[in-house]
Structures are given as C-alpha cells and as structure tokens.
Amino acid sequence: MLRWQPVKFVLGHPSRGKVIFGHPGIGRAMLGHQESHIAALGVTRGFSTTTQDSCTSPQVQEARDDGPAQQPTTLKPTHQPFVKNLFLGKFDKKMLTFPEVLDRDQHELLHEMIAPIERFFIEKVDGAKIDKEASIPPETLQGLKELGLYGQQIPEEYGGLGLGATEYARIAEILALDGSIAVTLAAHQAIGLKGILITGNQEQKKKYLPRLACGEWTAAFCLTEPSSGSDAASIQSRATLSKDGKTWLLNGSKIWISNGGSADLLTVFAKTPEVQPNGEVKDKVTAFIVERGFGGVSSSTPEDKMGIRGSNTCEIHFENTPVPIENVLGEIGGGFKVAMNILNSGRFSMGSSGAGIMKKMIGWSMEHAVTRKQFGHHLSEFALIKEKFARMSVAVYAMESMAYITAGVLDSHKNADCSVEAAIVKVFSSESVWHWGSECLQILGGMGYMKPYPFERYLRDARVLLIFEGTNEILRLFIALSGLQHAGIELQSLIKKLRNPLMNPGFILGKSIERLRHQKDNPKLDLDLAGYIHPSLKLGADSLEYCVKRLQYSVEVVLARHGLKVAEPENQLELARLADCAIDIYGMTAVLSRASRSYCIGIRNSAHEMQLAMMFCEEAAARIKKRVKDIENGPFINSDSTYMKIADTLIENKGYAAEHPLTRVFW
Amino acid sequence: MMASTSLLCGRASSRTILTFLSSVNRTLHSPVSTQTLPRHIRRVSTSSVLEAARKEDDTQKTSLSIQGYFATKDRTKETFIAACDVFKDKNPHLRGHVEFVYAALQHMEEYGVHKDLEVYKKLLDLMPKGKMIPRNVFQVEFMHYPKHQQCAIDCLDQMELNGVMPDSESEEILMNTFGMYSHPVRKHRRMLYWMPKFKHASPWRLPESVPNNAFELAKLAVTRMCTVDPSSVISLFETKDVEDAIEDTWIVSGQSPTQQELLQNHPPEEPIKVEGPFRIFLRDQCVGYFILRAEAKPQPPPVKREYIDDVGSIKLWFTGDLEPDDMALIKPTSVHEQEDGIILAICATGTSGRDSLLSWIRLLVNTNPNLANVPVLFTQASPVGDVMTTGQHDETTSVKTVP
C-alpha cells in the first residue's frame, strides 16, 4: 500500500565505505558546477539528493553502485594510486575531498584515549632524564604498556587497540613529545610486529600478537647489516635448512637495530638458497620470526647516539639460531616484498608526529617571541621573526594535511597502494622538521642552544628522521622511479618513438606542435580542479593543474632522454627533481582539499587555513616551475654536468681539491 | 472518531475537545446542525456522535493526555523522553502527534532540554515514516500534509533559535518522513549550510555551554578581555591572602608586562582610578569587571615629514648612535594607552565590593611596586563605560535569557 521509496539506503551509508564523498561540505562540492549558482541547500552526508538527479560525476556513480546500507561496513572501494597516476597527468579528483574517516563514536573514543596519554607525557615522562641517561626507565615503559600503546594497530581479538591509520597517526602526534619513546614504540609496532600483522598466518598471529599487544614482549625489525643499509637485497645473513627440514639455522649479524637490546621477538631477514626453474641456485631474502629464546641470539651494548638517546640501538648476532619452519613469515624467498610492505605501511605517521613536534616548538617559540623585548619592541613585531613563524606554519599545515589525507585514504579503501604517498609524507616531514626546528631554535636564541632547555633535544631527535625508515635520497629515487615505472607502462610506445626521432618524423612533428604550449610554459588547463573545491581557492587549484601538466610533460622529457637508463646512478638528479615535483603536488592537493573543507564547514580560523593553503600552493608552484625548466634545459644548462665534474675532481683528490688560499707559487 | 476530530482541529488543546464533547453531550438529543459545527465536522452523523459519547471515558483519557504528558513535577530530560515514549506506547498509530510535538516544543524550556539535539530528534521521530512522502509532482508542489510539514518546520525553527545544529541523522528522519523535496528537508539543509559557517565565526573562543559558575565566568571574561595583549598574564587571587581583608572572595586579575611597565613609569603624584563594574557578556551570562585606569597622556606629536625624508642621517641602534630619547619618537604606544585613559589592569571579583577591590590593589602591589606610591581612587562615573548600579548589577547577573 505504501509505496514510499526506501530513502534510508542512500543516506545510511556505512561510515567507512563512502568516506570520501560523505562529507557535508565537500561531498557536495564534488559536483562543484558553479554555473548553476544555486546556493545554500547543503546536502549532508553527500550527495544523497543529487544522486537521484542530474549528476554524472563518476564519484556519484560509484555511490549509487554501492547499494543499500545493509552491506557490512568492511566493504570498501578500491583506490588507484594517486601519485603514480600523476606522472601520467591523471588527477584523481576524489583526493580533493578531504576524507572524514571517523564516525562520531570512533571520534569520541579517540579523544578519550588521547587525554590520558597527554597527561602521562606531561606528568610522568622526564625527557631530559631519558636523554641524559640514554635509557627509558622501566616505569615509563610500564605506563606505556598500561595505556595500551604497545598494541595500537593489533586487532582487538588479539588484545590490541585495533586502531586504524587515522587514529594511529593522531596518537603518533602525542607520542612525538618524546623522541626516544616514539622511536621505541615505532620500532616495536610500526616495523617490528607489522610483518606478523600483514603477512603472518593465523597461527603466528595467535601465538605472538597477544603477548606483543600487552607489551610483555617487545619486537624489533632486523634488516640492516654492516654492508647493507639502503640496499636491502644485498644482506649477507644466511639461513640454511637443517637436515631434518624442520628448522632453519640462522647466521649473521645485524647492526643499528632499534629495541635490539630488549626485544624478545625479532623479524629477521636472511638469505636463503632457492632453486630456480633452470636449476640455478639463487639466494633470496626470506623473513623469519625469531624469538630471543631460541638461543644463539646475542646483542651488544647500546650505541651512543646524537638523538633519540633513550631508544636502545645495538648490534644483534645470530649464531646458528634455530628457527622452526612455522616461523617463516610469508613465503620462502618472498622476504624482500615483506620488508618493503612493512616499511611502506608505517611511514605516513611521520607526518603527524613531525607536526606534533613542530606545533609544540612553535608554541614555545611564540611564547618567547611575545614576551621578550629587544630594542623596545617585542620579538613578535619584527618582520624577520614573523616570516619564520609564517613559513613554519605553512610547512606544518602541509605536513599535517598530507599525513591525514594518506591515513584517510588507507582507512577508507581496500588495499590502497599508498607506498609513494607515504614516502612523500616521510620525505617532506623529516626535512621540514629538521629545517624549521632549527629555525625555532634560532628564534629562541641562546636559550635554544642550552642543554637545560628541551629545545635542542627535539632538534637532535629530529635529525634521525631523515636517515631511518629509508633515507630521504633513496625515497626520492623510489618516488620518482615508481612513478616512472607506472608511467612507462603506458608511455612505452610513445617514448620509443620519441627516442627515435629520425625514424618517426611525422609523429615528432605532431608531438612538437602539441608541445608548443608546453615549451612556452603555458599548458592547457583542462582538468577543472577549481570546480571541486571552494571558489576562493581557485588560484591554488589553477596552480595545481599547471603543476600536474608540467609534471606530465617533464616525465615524458626524462623518459625520452634516458630511456631505460633512467635508473642509472648518473641520472639521479633529474629523478630527484621529478620526485620533488611530486612531493609538492601531493602537498598542494592535501592543503587545498583540507582548506576547502574547513572553509565550507566553518571550522575556526578557516580563513587562516585558506591563507596557509594558498601560500603553500604559490611557493610550490614557483618551485615546480623552476624544476621543470631545469629538466627541460638538460644537464648542461642547469649546471648538473658542472657539478658532476666538480664532484669527480673531489673524488680524485679524496677530499677538498682547491689549494689553500695562503699557498704561494713564487716570492 | 473523536480522536480524529482532535487531529483535524489542529492545535486545539484537550480542553477544546472537552468543551466540544460536553457540548455534544448537551446536544445529543437534538440532531447535530450543520450550522453550529465547524465545516470540517459537518459530516458527523448523529449516530457516530452518540457512539462517541458512549465511549467518552476512554477517549477522554487519550485526548486529555497531551497536556497530561507534560504535567510531571520532575522536569528533566529523562522525564521528557519518558513522556515521548509514553505517547508512542499509548498511540501506536501516533494519533495527535502534531499536537504532541507542539506541546512538547512549548514545554522544552521548562524541562531544560531546549538545546539538546537528541530530544529534538526524538520529537521529529514521532512523525510517521513513509506515509507523508509525496508520490508525484503535484503532491510535492502543493505541500503534501501541510500541517505536519509546518509542525516539523516549527520544530526546526525552535532548534535554530536555540542554536542547536542538526545532523545527518535528523536529516534522515525528515527524509523518511517527508521525502526529499519537502520543505522541512529543505529547511534542514539550509540550516546545515549556514549554521556551521557561523558557529565558530567569532574570533573569541567560548565553550559550547558557558558555565553558570561566577568564578569560571570571571576567568573566561578576564581572559577574553586580555586577549588584546598576547603577553597578558591572568592571576587568580584570594582575598584571604591579604591581611585586614573583610570580604572573603576570589579575584581574577589580568595584567601584561607592558601594563606593568606603564604603571612602573607612572608619576607618583597623579592618582589612578579603579572604575567599574562594567558589563561584559559571555553569550548570555553577564560579568561585572573593574579596571585600573590612569589619565590619558597626550599623544606625542607625529614625526615630521622632513625628518623622515632625510635619509642622510639614518641612525642605527647597533652602533650606539640612537639614544634612548630618540627611540621614544619611534617607540610605539601600546594598545593600552587609549585616548580615554591608560588601562593598567582588569579584574573581576566575587563580590564586586569595595573591599575586594582594595584587596586587589594590595595584591597588585606585589608585582607593581610603584603602585604603593600612587594614590588610588575608587570612582563611579567613568568615560570607559556605563557603570552598573547595584540594582542593575544584580539584575543583569541573574539575567535569564529567552531562548
């Protein structure tokens, strides 16, 4: 009798499933078509009204396909790798909608969790003492265990907190208040036990995760060796199968293992012989779960470090350590992939922890600047100081936005490939924290340099961010090469023709006509990104489009110039430029989407956020413009070849090659 | 039957029904004339009236209960929600829900739930789902079920006036009740567009619900007033700490290092005044505050144009060329030096009485030693604002806002 449509299904979408659309402000903005100019009927939780109407945007199509709300909340859409597609000039406009992952209950729960953790850090953690004595007192560790921080990402069924990426990133912000504690916990859960979480089978999870979650056992990640730091595939530890085929015997030594001295569970990577189909025996990396109790595991004294002194870093030696075959993580010979997956999954939280440190330091510096008077003015009145604060603020905003947009994407999609995005977050955050932390110290003046104050300790702790979890240089190459690899698949035929111009004259002619606009630095902007965010950010959106087009152009240029040799050591400068462009573009996307959302939903100081976003976009666009010009110009005009020659002379001279200024030739 | 007439009578209260019923009783023996009864009940037949009269007792209970639902002595959120639940139980077909919602909206403030979104959602949820969704364009255009839509709109109205922001759940409720194209849903969407934009628009932060406690309010007020100078320090004192203090109360005082400097350099002959209490409103609560004010100094004459135009004589401070006197010309006046006086400190006390202010001055001397040498006057009239008279002061501190 009552034929009413079951409207519930359109509205009652699962919180995690339609996150990217389901936002009061931005979900609507997805339609963004300003030509209609009909205001003010906000659609909550997206697009429910508009799905039934005239919209043709793909996002909305997807929403319709997702069906009734009775579907389980674990159903998540898939995600195309965003940055990899940027190298092809494909921009996923869904990223301009800042994800809102947490529903009301999760949000409340998270904030309830945060308060005691913050209190713990303020009251019970004595950072100066930890730094001086180079160890974390056991009571502090016990406190962390009680707060459940040892099992943040472990599912609840194994005794952990079962937090998603966003919540993990939020808590990382607070943990960053003490670098040693942050690194200890990260080494334990972000890399130490991540292997079991990602690749472990049920028995391994059941056996080990409960003890790791409550902190009874600490985990560590053992990959680095004296001869292989960044080059993980060249490790020399070996594991040989015993005669009865039931245990592996592990031999080798690992250095610089965080938590090495106190860890009970180690994820060890060693080479195992593998018989190839053609009969050859090759050594492949395999991952093992090794308990200290297996025997033969010895760790040396902790290393004395510049920063994160409280974190235990030591060498670990394995002497015929028996590892049962059940403890092989993943497949035999598939250890390299496991290692890469583990490392890729933990990186994004560095953005939020970096933001946490920086916000703290900005607070201290600002307090100092506002109270200290010199020459009759407060420091905060001087333009040089103000500029530092402003730029710092822009960088922190970008860091936060990138970290949380990555976390949001990870949380709301199934098996999202965010390896490049996480690398970008890590590179940007580590460098920003180091640079702007140093500037904070500058503002604080002499006080910043003194040991009794905490400021210098934060800077020292922050230096390691550029080194561990993949050095920034390696990550830049990773970003660039992943992008090029992805782009290369599609551009294969195009590049072949570009590299053989004389054989394809017609094509080259057509291509150069197409490229005329690019050569005048005026690409055609046809993505209409401005339609997806608040109109006041139009200039930023146009800059973003320009940068995306220029990146696409520079990818073609680089591939055409080098072909397969693009991965050779001598071509790294161009790759670094491409990577920097990708970093800036991702940053621009993140800040624009976040600022647009804030402005639309009326968050406090959203006008300030808009300014931060626009500044970041302006500067990033200027940097990208220069870099693409450098790529276009080639190594002779952009001074790359000169630098290489200088470096070669230095290498020959085994050091600085210019003679001392006081040298005389004749009297 | 009777219940349906109560529905049709719109917001007629139960007393109307009662009078109607009694009049029906009286006219039972005479045929119901179509002239005396309103149009919409014209077609009531005698027999059905008789029948209804026989059933009078039962229907009386249900129709009286709209007033009765909100007649409890204990007026809390729980009892309000209980009233809604009772209504739902008693009327599985939700008869008279419009009247109930109106009565509930009226009584909300007494129960103290007028700012509670959950309660509004509960009320909106009382509407039957699905029945009122239009099924064709004509129904959409001509406001299908106008009374019910108006009722929902009035409910949203009250939410808006009380500053309660709706959420996606209430939209869902309205959508399921009235359909996508209805006016309540459209109003709801407008609310969700405009309300968030202004919720945090004020540059000065106030908590969601301003505390009722005078001490907390005073802290908020003084902090807010001292945001003018970011280096201000808010201090909390007790008059107990001052010897010979008659009143025992708290004092919230705000002063910045700049003001301390100004007070330090104040010539001891000139008196400074404690003025107040002035009113400051924190949302709907009012706080009385006092200020310590010195007479305004004349502004230094503006630097001459010729002096600035002459670039041959740039003086630098790091070479010692610039004397402290010269710097006075370029030294900026602080924000506290206004044309109607120099504000030296702000405070709010528990009693706002003369003695508490005396204690305040004595406590300020700890951080401003020069204050001990300066005569302090307590004045009534002030150029800075309207001084609240005692009567006014009490009245405004106990102001009840109409939501």
Place this chain on the structure above:
Amino acid sequence: MFHFRGVQLLGGPQSGFVLAQPFFLCFSRTSSVRVLQPKNLCSTCKYSCRYIHFGTSQRKIQVLDRVGVTPYSQRSVISYNKDHELLPHHPWNKAVTSRSISVAAAQNLFWEKDPKGGYGHKKKHSQKELIRDGLKELRTELIKWKDEVREKFEDDPIMVRPGDMDKIWILNSEESLEQWVVTSDKDHNEGFSSASLTLSPTGHGLFSGRINTQVPKDGRVKRAGYCNIRTIRPRKSFKRETYLDWSLYTHLELRVRGDGRSYIINISTAGYFDIMWNDIYTYALYTRGGPHWQVTRIPFSKFFLNSKGRVQDKQVSIPRDHVVSVGISAGDRINAPFRLEVDYIGVYWDPSHLETFAYEMYKVPKFTAGH
C-alpha cells in the same frame, strides 16, 4: 559558538535591520510574525515574485481549501490571557487572515508597493507646505549643486592606495549623529526594547539601550527584541538619491568598543528596481567587550544576501558600487542592556585579499532552492 538570537523577521527593512539570525533561513514558513494584512491576501497566483515563498504557499492554501482540509494556522494567531497561558484556540473563530500557513514578512505580489515594506508612516503634506519648505532649502541646494559641478570639472578622481582606510562615518559630534536613524521594535509596537544613539563621555557615538524579549500581546508577534541604527541615504543636491561607491575597497572597517555581545551589520543596496529594495547584505560584528577599543575589518566578500530578514538561497556578493546605507542592529535575544561605542566606520583596501565571495554554491535538484 556564537549563535545569533536575532529576532525573527519582523517585517520590512525599514531601518535596514536584518532581524533574522544570519543563519535563520529564508523559508517563509518559518516566520514568527503574522504581518499579513487581510488586504494582502489575494487569490490569484503570486508565483512571480523573486523572493516569494509565501506566494506559492498562498496558492497551495487555496487548493487545500477546496480539498476541505483545514489549513493549519494556529501558530500565527495566538491569544494570551493575563497569565500568559495559551488559550484554547477555536479554529472556527479565526480572524479573517487565518488561512495561511506561511507567515513571512509582508511579501508582496507583483511588486513592492512600499520601499519601507509597510513600516513607514506616510505623512500627508499639502502642496503649499511642500513648496514653502522647498523654497526655503533652495539656497542650500543650489550651493551644493554648484560644489558638485565644480568638483566634477576641477577635482581629480579619488586614488586609493594599498592599505588605505577612508573613514566614511565618524561619530564624534551631534552633527554626525544626525546622519543616523535609531529604531527599535517599540516604534512599531512589536516589542518593548529601547535604544538611543548619543555621544559617549569620550566623545564617540554610543548606541545603547535595552533589548527586551518580551512579546507584546497583540496576537501577531511571536518574538521580539531588536534595536537598530542606520545611516541615512546619501543624497546629492536637490535631494537626488545617490550611492556610495566602494568598488575600490575590499573591507569594511569599524572601530568599536562593545560589551561582548554580537551585533549585526547590514549594508543596504536598495536601488531603482523594487525587487531589490529589500536587499540587505549582512554579517556579524563580534565584540570583545572590555575597556579596550577594537578595530574590526570585515571583507565585503563575507557579506551575504538577505531580503526582509530572510537569508536567500541564491547568493551573490555585494555590489560595492551601489551601497546605500550601513546599519548596526542589536538583536541577540539576550534580555539585557547593551552598549556599543562606535568611533568610525570606514572602508579599507587590502590588495592581497583576492576572495570575491565566501559562500560556495551547490547544484541542487530542480525546484528545491529559492526561486
């Protein structure tokens, strides 16, 4: 956070006030006051008015009438007895104008008859009086006209440089206060608030009074409590109406000292066409309170469009070359005295402010937004 407790719309823009809260929405069914007079009822279709919502509802009422369902109208006609209790309302005893559901501001049909929306008093003057008064002013008007002609030919156009702030209204003397009109709901018998604009002890304009949220018992008004001040319209010689041209500026700047309450700033851009007579652009003025003055700069891009107190669905940014008057209203529904000292109101140019309009617009299903 700061919620406006503005009074619901109470009729036309007579004093330039926006009585509704900024987020009080434009749907006409949500009004509080029955301003509808019997003569405004019309049985013909009132569909064509630009900001009409009432029109469509009126039509709907007609249809409903025919169908035989009693239109709901209780809210608008509420009678009170002495003890503020609601009397039972007898539907069949309704006043003449009882049929409508929507009770908006007097929304007119094909045209706006009155620039003051029914709130003004038309004084009747005889022709003789008009001519006599006119001749008295002839001399001053001629002098004004001569100045204008001279200015046109001799003076250079105004050059505005970045960071320039030009004060338009400085309230520092009785003369300057004469440029302002003070009104409150008491003037229209719609409430009991009082307001005045005087010179404060420090020599600045002082807008003070008391907001009284008590509702008068006349059966029409549902909510009350507003006071406003508004500038008089700029005029050239011979009383010719003109506009203020602020197209070279980006912000409105006010130096005020308030009492912590929020006020509403209304900029009227009434022009030649009657549907735009009630266009007011609004934003909030938040005051810190305390003894310190505050300088508030509000970008013009933040002002949103209202008409007769209803926030419009189709928003546009303020036409800065077409400004008629600026008004400040107090109407945050807090039953207490208010005090706002105004030093000056000026306009400011910030070249780095590139925003044209702060309110984004969405594509919505047809016929759902105001039309």
